[in-house]
Amino acid sequence: MNSRHLRFAAIAIALSLLATLPFWVGNAYYINIASQILFWAIFALALNVLVGYAGLVSLGHAGLFGVAGYTAALLLQAGYGHGTAILLALVAALAAAAAFAVLALRSTGIGFLMITLALGQILWGIAYRWVSLTNGDNGVVLHGRPAPFGVSLATPSAFYYTTLVVFVFAILSMVVFTRSPFGASVCGTRDQPRRMSALGYHVWLIRFIAFLFSGFWTGVAGLLFIYYNQFISPQVVALQTSAEVLLMVISGGTATLLGPITGAVIVVIMKNVVSAYVERWNLVLGVIFVAIITFMPEGLVPGSMRLWRLGWRALTNRRTNVLKSLPEPPA
Amino acid sequence: MSALSVNALCKSFGGLRVARSVSLNVEPGERRLIIGPNGAGKTTLFHLIAGELSPDSGSVTLFDRDITRLPSRKRAHLGMARTYQIITLFSRDTILHNVILALLGLSPLRWNPLVDLKGQHDLTERAHDALARVGLSHIAGRPLAETSYGERRRAEIAMALAQNPKVLLLDEPFAGLSIDERRGVRELLAAIPREVTIVMIEHDMDTALDLANRITLLHFGEVIVEGTRAEVVNDPRTREVYLGE
Numbered sequence: 001m002n003s004r005h006l007r008f009a010a011i012a013i014a015l016s017l018l019a020t021l022p023f024w025v026g027n028a029y030y031i032n033i034a035s036q037i038l039f040w041a042i043f044a045l046a047l048n049v050l051v052g053y054a055g056l057v058s059l060g061h062a063g064l065f066g067v068a069g070y071t072a073a074l075l076l077q078a079g080y081g082h083g084t085a086i087l088l089a090l091v092a093a094l095a096a097a098a099a100f101a102v103l104a105l106r107s108t109g110i111g112f113l114m115i116t117l118a119l120g121q122i123l124w125g126i127a128y129r130w131v132s133l134t135n136g137d138n139g140v141v142l143h144g145r146p147a148p149f150g151v152s153l154a155t156p157s158a159f160y161y162t163t164l165v166v167f168v169f170a171i172l173s174m175v176v177f178t179r180s181p182f183g184a185s186v187c188g189t190r191d192q193p194r195r196m197s198a199l200g201y202h203v204w205l206i207r208f209i210a211f212l213f214s215g216f217w218t219g220v221a222g223l224l225f226i227y228y229n230q231f232i233s234p235q236v237v238a239l240q241t242s243a244e245v246l247l248m249v250i251s252g253g254t255a256t257l258l259g260p261i262t263g264a265v266i267v268v269i270m271k272n273v274v275s276a277y278v279e280r281w282n283l284v285l286g287v288i289f290v291a292i293i294t295f296m297p298e299g300l301v302p303g304s305m306r307l308w309r310l311g312w313r314a315l316t317n318r319r320t321n322v323l324k325s326l327p328e329p330p331a
Numbered sequence: 332m333s334a335l336s337v338n339a340l341c342k343s344f345g346g347l348r349v350a351r352s353v354s355l356n357v358e359p360g361e362r363r364l365i366i367g368p369n370g371a372g373k374t375t376l377f378h379l380i381a382g383e384l385s386p387d388s389g390s391v392t393l394f395d396r397d398i399t400r401l402p403s404r405k406r407a408h409l410g411m412a413r414t415y416q417i418i419t420l421f422s423r424d425t426i427l428h429n430v431i432l433a434l435l436g437l438s439p440l441r442w443n444p445l446v447d448l449k450g451q452h453d454l455t456e457r458a459h460d461a462l463a464r465v466g467l468s469h470i471a472g473r474p475l476a477e478t479s480y481g482e483r484r485r486a487e488i489a490m491a492l493a494q495n496p497k498v499l500l501l502d503e504p505f506a507g508l509s510i511d512e513r514r515g516v517r518e519l520l521a522a523i524p525r526e527v528t529i530v531m532i533e534h535d536m537d538t539a540l541d542l543a544n545r546i547t548l549l550h551f552g553e554v555i556v557e558g559t560r561a562e563v564v565n566d567p568r569t570r571e572v573y574l575g576e
Contacts, residue, residue, distance in 0.1 A: 181435055181451070182444040188421060188432050195419045198381060199436030199494070200407035213444075 018164055022157040031156040032228075037268045038160075038167040039224035044248040044260030045174055046217035051246065052255030053178065054210045055190030057113045059242045060100060060120025064215050066127060066237030068093040068222030073140040073232050074133070082146035090219045096123075097215020101208045108193075120242055127234040139233030142226060153227070163224055170217055174257055177213065186210045187255075251292045253299025262300050332395050334359040334528035335498050340379055340389035342552075349375045350386070351552040357498075359394075360525040364543035365532045366563075368572060372552035373532045374416055377502050380530070381413050382406045393498060408437060410497030414487045414504060416532070420475055426486045427471040430458040433490035461493035462486075465519055481512035488519060492527075499523070501531040505538050513538050540564075548572060 022031050043065060050056045072089035076082070104115040127134045134140065145153040153159045177183045188196045189203045197203050226232050235241075248267050253259025266288065275281040296303025335357040342350040349372045357363045365373050378384040380391055382403035390399045398406055421429050434454055435441045448454075462468045465485040475483065484504060491499055504520065505513050517538050523529065533539035540546070546563040548556040556566045563569055 176447075177444055179447050179449065180444045181438075181440045181446065181448045182442055184428075184432060184435065184448050185441050187423075191421045191423060192419050194383065195415070195421075196432075196436070197403045198383070198407060198413055199433050199490070200404050201436050201441060202404055 015168075022160060028156040031160050033268065033272050035156070035160045035163045035224075035228055036272065037265050038163040039221050039228065040245070040248065040268055041261040041264035042167055042170045042217055042224065043221035043245050044252070044264045045170055045257070046214045046221060047245050048249045048254060048256075048260045049174070049177070049186075049210055049214040049217070051249050052259075053183065053186050053190060054207055056104075056108065056207065056211075057246070058100075058104070058116040058214075059113055059239065059246065060104075060116030060118070060123075061214075061218050061245060062237050062239070062241035063120035063123035064093050064096050064100065064218040065222040065225065065241065066123060066232070066234075067096040068219035069226040069232045069236060070127065070134060070140065072223055073142055073226055076142055077140060086146075086223055089223055090216065093215055093219025093222065094212060097212050097218070098208075100215070101211035105204055105207050105211070117239065117242075120237070120239065124234055124237040124239070127237045134234070137234060139231055142230040142232075145227050145230070159228065163228075166220060166224060170220070171257065173217070178257070182206075182209070247289060251289055251300055253301035253303070256299070256301050259299050259301040266300075332359070333357060333392070334361065334394060335380065335530065336392040336395075337376075337380060338390045338392070340376070340391065341387045342375060342379055342384060343387055349552045350379060350389075352389070353549070353552065353554055354389075355547055355554065355557065357528055357530055359528055361528055362542050362544045363528075363530045364539050364546045365530065365549060366534070366536070366539075366546060367549035367555075370551075371549040373549055374502055375552075376549065377413065377500055377530075377532060381411065381500060404436075407494065410495075411500065412491040412494045412496035412498075413500035414484075414491055414502055416502040416506065418480075418483050418487055420483060420487060420490075422475045425472050425474055426462065426467055426478065426482070426489075427455070427458055429475060429486055430461050430489050430493050431455065433493045434458055434461075437494055458493065461489045464492060464522075465489040466515070481508050481515070484508060484512070484516060485519065488516070492523070496527060498528045498530065501529060501533075503532055503534065505533060505535045517542065 021034055025031055025034065043061070047058065047061050050058050068089040071092040072085040075085040075088055100116060100119050103119060104112050107115060128136060145159065147153065151158060153162055185196070185201055185206050188201065189206050193203045225236070244267055248263030249260045250263070251266060252261065252263030267285070270281055270285045270288070274284060278284055292300055292303070296306075298306070333356045337353055337355045340350050340353045341348070353372075353376060355363070365376065367373050375384065379386050382398070382401055382405075386399065390397055392398065393406070393409055393411060396409065398409065401409075421432060431448070431454055434457055438454070440446075440451065440454070459468055459471060462471050465488055467482060467485050467489060470478065470482065475486070478486070488501075488504065501520070504516055508516060513535065520529070520542055531539060531542070540560055543560060545558065546560060547554055548563055548569055550572045555568050555572060556563050558566070
């Protein structure tokens with residue numbers, strides 16, 4: 001069995017487990033946790049497009065997440081249907097991503113990070129202080145989830161399966177994106193922007209489009225978040241959300257598909273499950289992050305793969321040495 | 332019609348004048364060598380020609396087309412390719428992927444987010460051809476991080492040649508190479524067809540002088556001497572610049 005077969009087998013097992021999760025988990029609480037992991041993973045994957053593939057670290061993505069959430073919530077509150085609210089929320093998230101990109105792409109590195117941080121804080125300020133629009137700290141409440149094709153998403157299982165379908169689409173779009181010529185162009189602008197320009201690439205435009213792609217999936221994650229919680233408040237748009245998702249990406253491993261998902265699993269489980277048993281769960285999360293960065297600075301997924309390769313090589317070398325040490329068979 | 336024409340180009344960084352009314356005309360197919368001591372402004376002149384720096388005044392034309400205000404990416408599309416003094420390649424990728432990126436840079440395919448790059452066999456074949464020209468096809472799949480300095484130099488030249496340039500700017504192509512590697516790169520450059528005009532900065536006179544049709548000596552951002560090899564070598568100003576006589 002070669003590595004390609006192994007990969008297909010792993011994907012098939014993962015999909016089977018995810019598809020049957022409500023049956024073997026049984027408990028509605030854990031089904032909801034799984035839904036949360038999936039939409040936070042979509043958010044982390046979206047941020048990873050910028051952080052991992054484009055080399056642009058954003059600390060303002062919670063703003064885009066919130067724009068989609070607030071737009072949908074306010075439109076639904078104003079009496080619009082779910083279809084219109086979802087569509088306009090995604091348009092708003094894309095428009096906000098375009099505005100963010102135009103302003104932030106004037107710089108790279110720490111400059112880019114600071115501009116996105118500032119823009120995210122402006123959106124948080126609007127959500128918090130523009131009370132007549134956003135209801136301030138009290139937030140906006142949603143009444144009910146949509147029922148596409150007559151299927152109500154009110155139950156944890158139905159919502160989980162909807163989130164799973166969106167998650168699979170997100171993963172597929174990321175796979176196609178990263179393997180495409182455009183994906184290679186994005187990675188090129190991360191590694192050698194000056195060289196890319198000399199080779200004929202429009203570096204700014206490539207980064208802009210990557211930002212829009214990232215903003216779109218952040219908006220999708222924001223919509224799933226608001227439909228899951230049926231409530232949105234300024235806390236969602238705050239810096240802490242951006243930082244948490246950035247930690248998901250970095251701890252799991254940037255520029256990988258499994259890394260941000262692993263990061264989302266760790267953070268969501270720590271927040272929801274471990275916090276029930278350990279009062280200072282934030283401390284535990286911090287220790288985990290420090291341990292990951294210390295022992296696997298490239299992130300949990302690439303780091304584990306490195307250790308696996310080292311272990312496998314050591315094992316095969318040992319086996320070869322044992323075989324060599326055996327006496328020659330008599331002629 | 333000149334392949335490349337630089338007219339009264341000036342550039343200053345604050346109070347430091349790094350290009351003082353530099354002018355040069357390079358004919359199609361010519362091999363022009365630009366020499367000068369460290370700090371003469373040779374690489375800055377390359378940055379100005381390639382569009383990585385904007386001049387304060389003066390103009391640059393490529394086959395009689397004014398490109399002074401064009402960004403470097405547009406100059407690449409008009410047939411200008413370059414290598415760097417400090418090799419700038421994509422170290423996480425293989426040599427083959429580096430050359431594919433060079434080919435992709437001039438192809439509309441670079442905007443396509445839907446097809447698989449590995450499935451673009453035409454692109455891969457062309458990249459292999461470019462690597463064969465520089466003698467690297469046998470290690471095409473090797474990660475760049477596992478290659479020698481000389482192989483990287485060759486890879487950089489392969490990337491430039493893959494773009495079928497009309498004008499090729501080579502910034503110290505022999506820098507950091509061993510004697511054998513220099514010989515190899517020299518043969519490689521000598522084999523480039525005359526349809527490609529070459530402008531080259533080089534300190535290694537023994538290797539580079541044979542390749543050049545004409546030589547331009549730059550000093551403190553100014554063209555001091557220009558002419559054939561014999562004219563430049565015999566000019567007392569050349570000796571003054573290099574030996575301080």
